[in-house]
Amino acid sequence: MSRREVAVVGVAESDLGVTGKSRLALTSQAVMRACDDAGVAVRDLDGVFTNNVSRFSTTLLSEYLGIDPRLTDSTFVGGSAVEAYAARATEAIAAGVIDTAVIAYGSDQRSAKSRTLGGPVEDWTPAAQYETHHGPMYPASMYAMAAQRHFHDHGTTEEDLAAIAVAAREWALLNPAAYRHDAGPLTVEDVLASPPVSTPLKVADCCLVTDGGGAVVLTSLERARDLTNTPVVVLGHGEATTHDTMAQMPDLTSTGAVVSGSRAYAMAGITPDDVDVAQLYDSFTITVALTLEALGFCDPGGFAELVADGGIAPGGRLPINTSGGGLAYCHPGQFGILLLVEAVRQLRGECGERQVADPEVAVAHGTGGILSHHATVVLGRDR
Numbered sequence: 331m332s333r334r335e336v337a338v339v340g341v342a343e344s345d346l347g348v349t350g351k352s353r354l355a356l357t358s359q360a361v362m363r364a365c366d367d368a369g370v371a372v373r374d375l376d377g378v379f380t381n382n383v384s385r386f387s388t389t390l391l392s393e394y395l396g397i398d399p400r401l402t403d404s405t406f407v408g409g410s411a412v413e414a415y416a417a418r419a420t421e422a423i424a425a426g427v428i429d430t431a432v433i434a435y436g437s438d439q440r441s442a443k444s445r446t447l448g449g450p451v452e453d454w455t456p457a458a459q460y461e462t463h464h465g466p467m468y469p470a471s472m473y474a475m476a477a478q479r480h481f482h483d484h485g486t487t488e489e490d491l492a493a494i495a496v497a498a499r500e501w502a503l504l505n506p507a508a509y510r511h512d513a514g515p516l517t518v519e520d521v522l523a524s525p526p527v528s529t530p531l532k533v534a535d536c537c538l539v540t541d542g543g544g545a546v547v548l549t550s551l552e553r554a555r556d557l558t559n560t561p562v563v564v565l566g567h568g569e570a571t572t573h574d575t576m577a578q579m580p581d582l583t584s585t586g587a588v589v590s591g592s593r594a595y596a597m598a599g600i601t602p603d604d605v606d607v608a609q610l611y612d613s614f615t616i617t618v619a620l621t622l623e624a625l626g627f628c629d630p631g632g633f634a635e636l637v638a639d640g641g642i643a644p645g646g647r648l649p650i651n652t653s654g655g656g657l658a659y660c661h662p663g664q665f666g667i668l669l670l671v672e673a674v675r676q677l678r679g680e681c682g683e684r685q686v687a688d689p690e691v692a693v694a695h696g697t698g699g700i701l702s703h704h705a706t707v708v709l710g711r712d713r
Contacts, residue, residue: 336420337554337561337712340368340547341671346660347509348440349541356436356543357383358394360667364545369558370430375547376400377422377431379415382664391434401428407571408698409611411435412546412666413705416694417567419548429549433670436543437662460577467528470536470614472576472700474528477616479582481530484631488530491615492521493634495534495657497643498612502654504644504684509538510658535615537656537665544667546674551712562674565600565691566708568593576700583631586704587624587695594693594706595626602626605708606689607676608648609669611697612655621695622650625706649686652676666696670707677711 342363344356351359357380365372378399384390388402401422403415412433419431466472480486499516502508516534524534554561570586570593573579595601602625610621619633627648628636636642642650653659653672660668673692675681694707 333424334426335551336423336548336564337551338546338548338674339554339557339559339561340364340370341674342367342545343507343668343671344436344543346507346542347540349438350441351438353436353438354383354390354394356438356541357391357434360436360543360545361395361432361434364432364547368547370547373397374430375432377419377428378402379419379431379433380404380435381406381411382435382437407703409613409664409666410696410698410703410705411664412670413694413696413707414569416564416670416707417569417705420564420567423548423550431548432545433667434545435664435667438541439663440539440541455574457575457578461575469700470531471528473614473616474531475576476582476620476701477530480616480619483583486634488522489518490634491535491619492518493637494615494618495521497637497640498651498655498657500643501652501684502658505654505659508654508659509540510654531614537613537661540660540662542660542662544671546670560678561712562677563710563712564707565710566594566598567706569705571703573702574699579701583620585620585624585701587621587706590704590706591625594708598708600691600708604691605693606691607652607686608650608693609673610650610695611665611669612651612657613697617697621697625695644684652681652684652686669694669696673709677709
């Protein structure tokens, strides 16, 4: 069997914010909405990719939806899991192992008050013995270390990071679904005046804590062309793992996105200059800074120049996180699913006031763990 091209045909959010719904309810809600968007029946799904629903996430979700998939995956690598699922689903569809896959995620972390800054002790790995006795806030202090090193190596300032949060709020003001939609503009001074979390990061440098989730439906491009929506083609994907704990990170200012991005670009046959819109995991402002550099949108140490004067804000040189991102739209524990949802909507021209003008190529990049795992997906409009 020849290799098939693969496309995204449906995307959806679940309810967002403070929902009072369970993880299973939010995940299944997103699946059904994405199937409606795609114009496919839930019973047509023969690949299921999810985590966080329960200890046995794919079996529970499949049973709840009333389907018997041929392939499932619940690999957990943190916020990059969904982009990794997109790669696996694409390869399975391309090879003819499955025909139609759903990638889904849902979290009730705000309603359940399940988010902490300590992290469960039993989850710490042996290498963490070099970190835990210092009493870090998990994961804020680890990302703060990366920021401090970037400051040391490149002369970065708190104002440079604050510009990323300001841009995220500007995008959120254009998105009615954003948690901060009605909060008003944010200034650099506002970010610097927000309470400190872990030096140099302030509250406004950190992502939101919300409920929510989403789903993405993929199938062969041939089938996609017979459905209602304009297909969004998976052009390339790449993945990289560099470490687990921060004590083992090879370089605090260079992440595995260098590798995952170059692999995705090579598969897609593009360069960073070809990207019209990017959705980058923004657990913290420093995450965005490091990812902009690693994916080649600027030189190492050069993010400050790119983000200055609204460079990543509406109307800027490189539109990123056009939903408002994890900093201002929502962040339900793992934000990767909503990066894909927004990338697809931008390529389909469905984003209203925040729509980027005629984008052809989008990148969605997930960051998992403590800058540990990276997964990049390149998407393009079907021509």
